[in-house]
Amino acid sequence: MSHDDQLPGTEISATAVQLRHDAAAFLAAIVESSDDPIISKSLDGVITTWNKAAERVFGYTSVEAIGCPITILIPEERLDEEPAILARIHAGQRVDHFETVRRRKDGSLIDVSLTISPIRNASGEIIGASKIARDISERKRAAERQDLLLREMHHRVKNLFAITSSIISLAARSAETADGLARSMRDRLVALSKAHEMTLPSFTGDDAFQERSTTLFQLLSLILAPYDGGTACWDLEGDDVGVAANKVTSLSLLLHEFSTNAAKYGALSVEGGKLKVAVAADSEMVRITWAERLPGLLPQTAATVGFGSRLEKMISQTLRAEVSKEWKADGLTIVTDLPKASLQ
Template identity: 50%
Template sequence: MSSRSIHGSDASLEASSALSEPRERCASLSQEMGLHDVLEALPEAVYTTDANGLITFYNSAAASLWGVSPSIGESVYCGALALYWPDGTPLPHDQCPMAIALKEQRPVRGLEALAQRPDGTRIRYLAYPSPIFNACGELIGAVNMLVNFTDQAVADDAAQTHNAIVESSDDAIIAKDLNGTIINWNGGAQRLFGYSAEEAIGRPVAMLIPLDRPDEEPDILQRIRRGERIEHYETIRRRKDGSLVEISLSVSPIRNRQGRVIGAAKIARDITERRQAEAQKNLLIREMDHRVKNLFALANSVVSLSARSASTPDKLATAVSSRLTALAKAHALTLSHGLSSEQPTTLHTLIQTIIAPYAAGEDNAQSRAVVSGPDISIAGNAVTSFALLLHEFATNAAKYGALSSAEGHLEILCSTNGELFTIEWNERGGPLIDGEPTSVGFGTVLAKATVRGQLCGEISRDWKREGLSIKFVFAASSVSAQTGV
């Protein structure tokens, strides 16, 4: 035999020896690592029973799930102290998934149940028991794996609750990704903006932004990417029908499990009614302020007018008292009647009541207003509207116009033209007028709001040099038809 053959044979023996060593080590390791060691290392709960259901082994994960370490060879079918079906109905041990697998000698896959721990908490799990047979086909026991999905079930329940809350919210709740694409749209958003979820999801949220606000959405997205929150940002959005709505907007970043911002959640609330209420409140405050100031001015005018005609202090006191009393009666007409049972008044009577505080003569008996033309009945809330309007005219006349001088007087002409009723208020004998005022006072605004908004009419003013002329027209039926609230 050649030297090469000998050397080649030696090399083969060495290679064979090198390959056999790992196999031997694996076989030795396999002998050292028994089946119980493998089952103990598994992260899920695993246990075995004999053919009668007596527990023969359980790993640490099983003891952790049950909250107790059962006695080997004594506990039957399951190591938990008590079992329940998912709906909370008690589940006897001899009817549990492991019992079914042994009695029916078949695997049971994914049957859900609850295991109660000694502290009373219940763990939701899925059972996967399988019977074990020997070489002759005889049942010798079973193995069961319990998958704890309590955390997932709680998360699912929380998610369902969260979804129900979001969907039932009156506010619009919208989710979008970092590109501004809508990914979630609740019922409140549909009610506020008019788009259904099918129409909105997948479209850019910029469809809600008015054309005059192109930079608003990019700025919001930039702040969200930085992880900022936007609280109660008041802005305007556009509905599906093109109309605009005032909203209060709150935006929060949406983060994934790693904490990275992946989108944004928006809550939009319609603040139209709130804005209207605020405007109404401010109007009422301004009106109150205006009327209080007018009352002081009127009281001053009454004293000044009475002083011009009174010859003694007693007569002055009598005149002032009489006029202030008449002024109080006129002011009372500007208050709502509510459920009052008072009879409707007439326009002429109302005018004379409003003008009474400025009567001429020492006995305050001579009216300074001449009213001509047809009269009209005024009912319910219309009395308040007319009293406010005429009170405003008389107040201005007493402060700046005909009623501010002893010689001044009013000529009030009423006329009809079909369904329309016209009142012309003409001031004469007062200070000469240089021209129309350069600014519009609150009284003028209030008068226009009363005529147009409450009487559905129109009003105009003519600043003649000899005195102011006011003309307003309204539908007679709208006045007589109004009743108390």
């Protein structure tokens, strides 16, 4: 039959077949290049197609996966999910953004969000299901870190209020005037806020969910910084020791009490005064030796027992520290021994 003698509609039918073929090839290319695993399975739950992203995320090659039951990806404790999913597919229903956990070839688990749709043949019959699995592990980890951060912030705020309440109660017992109480509270709260600021995590980037610890020397430098450039001098030497973020508050209050007394009565209060803080640490214990030296005799008022002494006792108990003081003719030496674990 010549070209002119072709049956009506034959050319149109061939064009339609070609268009369908091109569309199928186009869709196959989209599936293959997708960043998300796209898997199809039969109504019996047997894997029939497996794209490159599925290989990357789950670890099985297409040769290994196709023909296997989809349950190779499902942890044992979640096997009951598959019959429920297949029942919805049989009913022609779509499953949208179902968050669950799946298992890789190496046995590790991955958080995924599944979208599952029925696959129909040319007659409209349901013959299987397509599944898009989006890896949401990082999103879940970020949400967990954020939740941990918020709970830690809540815990810290509660602790700060508790410490502030204790400071007020102790200060009120020994305060002689309202102005004296106000000054004492202001100084201690400023020191507390500065030390607390050192442990606050950043709210940008990955650091938003990481605690920032400090070291003993960094903490001492912060507390003693107001006395830089004065008539007295101070020096740090020995072993620097790490201090966990949740230990900074108590330790800073103790060291601030030492520096406050030194600024009022001791080496930081007079011209020519000298303060040396030496730290010696081994695997179990940390010894902080606070040695003040004055050009003259130590004023008797330095030995007065008041709010500071009670505060030191309270904090020493918290840190499981032993504090001993020795007043000499030329100054005061404070030795603080505490378990290394109390700081870390």
